[in-house]
Amino acid sequence: MLKLKLTTIGSSVGVILPKEALARLKVDKGDSIFLTEEKDGFRLTPFDPEFERTMEAARKVMKRRRNALRELAK
Secondary structure (H helix, E strand, O other), rough: OOOOEEEEEEEEEEEEOOOHHHHOOOOOOOOEEEEEEEEOEEEEOOOOHHHHHHHHHHHHHHOOOOOOOHHOOO
């Protein structure tokens, strides 16, 4: 567990992530991260949750229409 302090960044409030957290998230300065609300708190991730929902829908279609997609690939 890491205790983080809120700080003023320009006219906003932000949090500084320690190097260890950046390394574990595999992100660097300029990268985007996503804060999502979960039932038991918040989650910080480098992965776009909307993209994952889109890919899950695509996987379902590909599985259901496997034969049609195989024919289109020829």
